[in-house]
C-alpha cells in the first residue's frame with residue numbers, strides 16, 4: 001500500500017480506537033465510582049428491593065440514580081447495556097495492529113537485530129499470542145486458582161511478564177510492547193463478549209420469568225470485571241508507550257514494562273480501596289517513588305569525552321547518523337517524510353534543537369531509532385561534550 005494512504009488510514013483508525021477506548025474506560029470508571037457512592041435513601045424509608053441512591057448534578061441538570069439489591073420487580077421497557085464500546089475498541093485496535101504492524105512487517109514487527117523472522121511467521125506469532133493467551137487465561141479463570149484473587153494475580157502477573165519477555169526476544173521492541181497491550185485488550189474485551197454480557201443476559205432472562213438466576217454466573221461475571229478493573233491502567237500506558245522509546249527501547253524492556261504495570265495496578269488498587277472508604281497512605285507515595293526508581297535504573301550508561309570538540313565534528317555525526325531520516329528529503333525507506341518534522345539539513349537546525357538532540361542521543365539514547373545507523377559510544381560522548389560545553393555553532 002502507498003505509504004501516504006496507509007498513514008491516513010492508520011490515523012483514522014487510531015482516532016476511532018481512542019474514541020471507543022475513552023467511551024469504554026469512561027463508562028467503566030463511572031460505574032466503579034457509582035457503585036462506591038451509593039448511599040441509603042435520604043428522605044423516607046428505603047424500598048425493600050432498593051440498595052441505595054445517588055444524586056448528582058452535571059451540565060446544569062439533576063440526576064437521581066437508584067441501585068437495586070438484585071433487580072427491580074418489573075423490568076423496564078428500555079434497559080441499556082454497555083458492551084459496544086468494548087467491542088468497537090477491540091475491533092478498531094485489531095485493525096490498527098494489522099495496519100501498523102502486519103501490513104508492513106519489516107517496519108516495526110520484525111527486527112533482524114533481534115531475530116530474523118519470516119514476516120508470515122512473525123504475524124502468526126502475533127495473532128497466536130492473542131489466541132493462546134486468551135485460552136490459557138480462560139482456563140485459569142475456571143480452575144480452582146480463579147477463586148483466589150491474590151494468588152491468581154501473582155500467577156497472572158508472572159505469566160504476563162513471561163509473555164513480555166518472550167515477545168521482546170522475537171519482535172522489534174515497539175511491537176513487543178504493543179502485543180502485550182493487544183493481549184490485555186483482548187482478554188478485557190473477550191471477557192465482556194464471552195462471559196460478562198452472556199451471563200448478564202441469562203440472569204436478566206431468568207428474572208423476567210420470575211426465576212432465581214444461577215448464582216455461579218454472577219460470580220464469573222464479577223471475577224472478570226475485577227480482572228478488567230486491574231488491567232485498565234497498565235493497558236492505558238501501553239497504548240501510549242510508542243511515544244517513549246526509553247521504555248520499549250531499553251535492553252530489559254520487559255522488566256520496565258513489568259515495573260510500570262505494577263505501578264498502574266497499584267494505583268488502581270488505591271482507587272478501589274478509597275471507594276470502599278479505606279484510605280491507604282502508602283500506595284501512592286510508593287507508586288511515585290517507583291516511577292523515580294524506574295527512571296534511575298533505566299538510564300543508560302554514559303561515556304565522557306575528554307578531547308576537544310568542534311561543531312564540525314557534531315555536524316559530521318549528525319550527517320552520517322541522523323539525516324537519513326531527519327531531512328527535507330529523507331533517504332530512509334521507513335520515513336518518506338522527516339519524523340515529527342525534525343530536520344537537520346542546516347547547521348542552525350542542529351543548534352536550535354541541541355537540548356532535544358542531547359536528550360535523545362546521550363541521556364535516553366533512543367536516537368538514532370533502533371540505532372539503525374550504527375552510532376558509536378564515542379560519537380554519543382562527543383555530542384554530550386558539545387552540549388554540556390555550550391552547544392556552540394563554532
Ligand code: HEC
Pocket residue numbers: 242243244318321322323324325326332334335339340342353356357360361367368369372373375
Ligand atoms: C531510522 C530513522 C531515524 C534516524 C536515523 C534518526 N531518527 Fe530521530 N526520530 C525518528 C522517528 C521515527 C522519530 C519519532 C519518534 C516518535 O514519534 O516517538 C524521531 C524523533 C526524533 C526526535 C524528537 C523526539 C523528541 O521527543 O524530542 C529527535 C530530537 C530526534 N529524533 C533526533 C535524532 C538524532 C539526533 C538522530 C541522529 C543521532 C536521529 N534522530 C536519527 C527516526 C530516526
